[in-house]
Amino acid sequence: MKRKVLYIEPVVSKIVDSLRAYLSQSKDIGTELEVISLAEGPRHLEYYSYGALVVPKILKIIKEAEKENFDAAIIGCFYDPGLRESREIAEKLVVTAPAETSMHIATTLGQRFSIIVGRTKWIPLMRENVIKYGFKDQLASFQSIDMGVLDLQIDSEETKRRIVQTAEKAIKKDGAEVIILGCTHQFGFYKKLQSILGVPVIDAALAAFNYAEFLVNLRNKHGWYFNKKNEYLSPTHEEIEDWKLSDLF
Amino acid sequence: MKRKVLYIEPVVSKIVDSLRAYLSQSKDIGTELEVISLAEGPRHLEYYSYGALVVPKILKIIKEAEKENFDAAIIGCFYDPGLRESREIAEKLVVTAPAETSMHIATTLGQRFSIIVGRTKWIPLMRENVIKYGFKDQLASFQSIDMGVLDLQIDSEETKRRIVQTAEKAIKKDGAEVIILGCTHQFGFYKKLQSILGVPVIDAALAAFNYAEFLVNLRNKHGWYFNKKNEYLSPTHEEIEDWKLSDLF
Amino acid sequence: MKRKVLYIEPVVSKIVDSLRAYLSQSKDIGTELEVISLAEGPRHLEYYSYGALVVPKILKIIKEAEKENFDAAIIGCFYDPGLRESREIAEKLVVTAPAETSMHIATTLGQRFSIIVGRTKWIPLMRENVIKYGFKDQLASFQSIDMGVLDLQIDSEETKRRIVQTAEKAIKKDGAEVIILGCTHQFGFYKKLQSILGVPVIDAALAAFNYAEFLVNLRNKHGWYFNKKNEYLSPTHEEIEDWKLSDLF
Amino acid sequence: MKRKVLYIEPVVSKIVDSLRAYLSQSKDIGTELEVISLAEGPRHLEYYSYGALVVPKILKIIKEAEKENFDAAIIGCFYDPGLRESREIAEKLVVTAPAETSMHIATTLGQRFSIIVGRTKWIPLMRENVIKYGFKDQLASFQSIDMGVLDLQIDSEETKRRIVQTAEKAIKKDGAEVIILGCTHQFGFYKKLQSILGVPVIDAALAAFNYAEFLVNLRNKHGWYFNKKNEYLSPTHEEIEDWKLSDLF
């Protein structure tokens, strides 16, 4: 069974190639992976407003991806920007995002999880997402390593050191059974961390990617797909035409 | 005390004039009101994706409003699109929106409220907002009148009839003590409804407008303003410059 | 627009004059403020039972205030004693109280708040109120400064020092975006604290006072008032007469 | 083991004798029961404000009961007026009330319960109590029989008929496993109802009475008594003396 999957780095990014290489190691048989980033816009989404700026661009990509017969698209930021919107305009394309998928996987592996964030600034929006997805009572804590997105891959030893330290606090003090790395740019660290900490450590980019493959399988086998009758009902083509919205997304 | 207030109809709209006239009747002494709508884009925001398309436009307006020394801006759609984002980029501008403010007022007037929606399609996003703002346990129910946004002001008698009918169900069956009209385009109906139903009926546009005036007062008198140190910390001007984001918002 | 507002210190109190002066600085145009305290009874309400003792006295005052054409009454204690009861017997008088209003304002300014209390003894009742008003998930924490009500204004430097210290814990450790001063006798401190802490600090007496003015405006403009049909339905005058309850309140 | 128990009808009441006879049938060996009502005040507590009026009278009785070496006092109204306050001033006296105890018993007998109320007006305060005691998620529903407190014992056949009808709705439609009669004046009906409905039907007056006996046993055997160190810490005698509060309660 073939699967065409698109991973969207929803920022201007220099790590597209390394991300592609990284994710490709985890492909299922039959998966073709493409990774793209934005041509212009912010380089990280640490702000609510940066997230909002890129959503129309994400929607454009989603529409394009659907035309090009992709089976799935992943929105590669732990804020899950544009996830609801993308599912709404999608017609048969599966759309996933890191936070939602990480939490589903984490709560299957243990009762409660902690999310390691870069800065405390990230927490309010992430907490809203935790609650939105229904995992409020499974959230053990947020723990911050006090680093911005763009710093995470600079001194990877220091990053790892801080994650270990905060994750241990989450495990001992907050009762976390699973650790989620709350930024897709913390990719590459989880295996080492897992062996140090002895508990599952979820890499959010991988979670979103493999969950996308899984949902494509479910769609193909069983027709399980987003509710398109009410919650994710698409806007009509007439309206989009009439109001000239196609320039906008 | 003077207050410059901007009401944003975040759609392409023909009712700007009637809205301005309507809201002006409720101004506090000292309030100057301006009402604007979008030059291009959707005419309603019944879809997640339409909401996302207009947020960058809202942010542009917010930034402009701040430069022009407005004291407050209201985002005039019951989905509260771009509320968090606007508060983040605002530096001293107060920003409010209909859903959040209606719920704060409603829960002060009675224990539980019901929201009258146009279509059931609106409910999932509105429920997420109810939960996000913390009012989950005060929500008695959603009740749908089965009409789209653009139909609401066509046959106002029919609209009123349906609202009365569903609101009575909300009161008797669901235990609502307060009714919220879940669309700013249901404006103008509340007084009549209130006298028929005998319970408070919140007009969401008025709620957002008067709450904005209230928050400006609190800001001016006490310096109470959004947390700008963490949750609503603004992006730096350097970053916006460097990444050429100013074209985007 | 004129507004007659009564602030009730629901204890025997020596600070009526300083409170009047303090609150008067924050009046809206058109507000006439009166501040009264009790002739006999407790000097603080740190106990459930003290609160219960003063509620009949508060109700008497509420009834009197209504007869004297006050527009609003504020029950000036952070336990909000008699709030429900007062709204029930009120016929057109707006009644507010510090805890309820502080939490509404706080959750508009940031995602989560902490309440600074005098003693841990206060927490159980205040937590019940937080839950009753629906703000359980927005409560970051209670933090105690270990001082009784009557000590708060004795050595104001020490009081301030302790509030700063505990508020900083609330911000850093508990993730509070807004600080609420959980006693009306902590009045006068908030501005200084706000500049030290860099986050909004809600003075509960001011919150209740200005929210009362706001609700009077909403009542006058829109007829928005407590649900008097069910939840706050008043007892009948016949019953009160027949059972000679008028001596009791 | 002897137990002196006082049942307080916290209203002016004509049913003291029938209540005493009724409750006496359920006494444990060793229990001495006294039933009293108020000399003046309201005849029912259907209003928040009526409840508040009688609390100081209840507190006076509680203090008196303690002096007369009662072991337990029951506050005989399903609103549980003055429960927290009474426990605070009590020093070794056990205090119980119908709503709290009924819910504890009900949730031991089945997963979810419904409360049969007289009027919908009662629901908001009772819901607050359900939440306060922590049983929000076990509440299947409130169902109203549309009768005032004073009507309940007039035509007992009609009362029974309506309770059966609403209880059946609660069982079938709302999934109630246990029925609670939400008024102590619905006493005497439960056994018949139980045999008709086939599910446990909790008489709130009996629940409070027998739970009081149980808590006295636990106090005597194990020293288990209300937390008097923090939550229910009593006011000091000095303060009560100094402020002449003893006249008040």
Add this chain to the structure above:
Amino acid sequence: MKRKVLYIEPVVSKIVDSLRAYLSQSKDIGTELEVISLAEGPRHLEYYSYGALVVPKILKIIKEAEKENFDAAIIGCFYDPGLRESREIAEKLVVTAPAETSMHIATTLGQRFSIIVGRTKWIPLMRENVIKYGFKDQLASFQSIDMGVLDLQIDSEETKRRIVQTAEKAIKKDGAEVIILGCTHQFGFYKKLQSILGVPVIDAALAAFNYAEFLVNLRNKHGWYFNKKNEYLSPTHEEIEDWKLSDLF
């Protein structure tokens, strides 16, 4: 990648062959499927106690499966009997069950789901599981078709008719965006139902089976596996030996 998967019908069952055929249509490439049932015991698990009786038998099978190098085991009953216990004794075997997996999938496809049950008797235990897995706020409703487990496959037209009827109620009245068939013996119906209802309909047996394949992939690729350090820490072999527990499971 090869995967050996064991589906356990945890009852005495005549449908093992048809289940195997049914599930096999949905296998991933590389999956080998075995289906077994119990040699003795109950034929359905509609009772708490029947569930408890079969758990030791399930645990025996789990241990055996691990020895035989299975990669995953599915416990084929919507009560998820023995799920926690199996994960605890498993060392590298993935264990899934229908309720948990169905809810994870359902909440990815739409905001709220309803569960179609056979009898109302099933609801209390299933609600406990919904809450245990954290999906309380996403549960729209339970709807009962009033049929026992063993009746479901007798007159399949009648079963389908009833499911359609109750599912439509769940969608229209309760706001369900996704339907979960709350019994693995409702297998085979979902596709037809899906086309009638127009919303995703989750077959719980397939959900558990495909989720098991997914988790095996995650385990193999990333080492993501149940927390074996604390929550699912296995008992020591010494203890099992010493206490002769191996006869028991």
Add this chain to the structure above:
Amino acid sequence: MKRKVLYIEPVVSKIVDSLRAYLSQSKDIGTELEVISLAEGPRHLEYYSYGALVVPKILKIIKEAEKENFDAAIIGCFYDPGLRESREIAEKLVVTAPAETSMHIATTLGQRFSIIVGRTKWIPLMRENVIKYGFKDQLASFQSIDMGVLDLQIDSEETKRRIVQTAEKAIKKDGAEVIILGCTHQFGFYKKLQSILGVPVIDAALAAFNYAEFLVNLRNKHGWYFNKKNEYLSPTHEEIEDWKLSDLF
């Protein structure tokens, strides 16, 4: 009134005699107490799986106890293994267990409780029970003394020292008003602890025992018993016969 009560140590145990002596000091007049343990099986239930192994044995005992006209049975482990199942097969026998009863008593004595556990491994299952019984919001915290079940009675001074230390943390840091000893093998300590800590300390074995006596009284006096019509409906004797389940329990 006579009451035959059976306390089941659901493990292989050497402390049956000391437990009997201990519990007997707290008997009500008329109670006959028997204490039994298992002939084979685990010696503690620190694992999910050990609990599952003993449930069928517990059910056998429950059935036997009912035949022998016991009035109540207590399942003596703080995990409450087999509680639901036992109530389902019971026909008139009252069944209680330590966790459920401790939490009911604790929440009557104070707002929030902490549970002192032996190891952090116990917490996930206990938290599930706290949530299942509805006491999530009254749980202040779990605190671990880092000792296994079988160590608790070895060096009782050390055990007590650790409990005091962690309980004080629970009181001061987590705001616990009541302490629950989360293991029936912590029996005997509570009185001393209570006098040191100054707050109620619940011995879980005693709680379950005395609550059982209480429920027998309620059953005898009022017919209040588990809902046997739906939630705890017993399996039919025919089915048990036909399927030869009587060997299993």
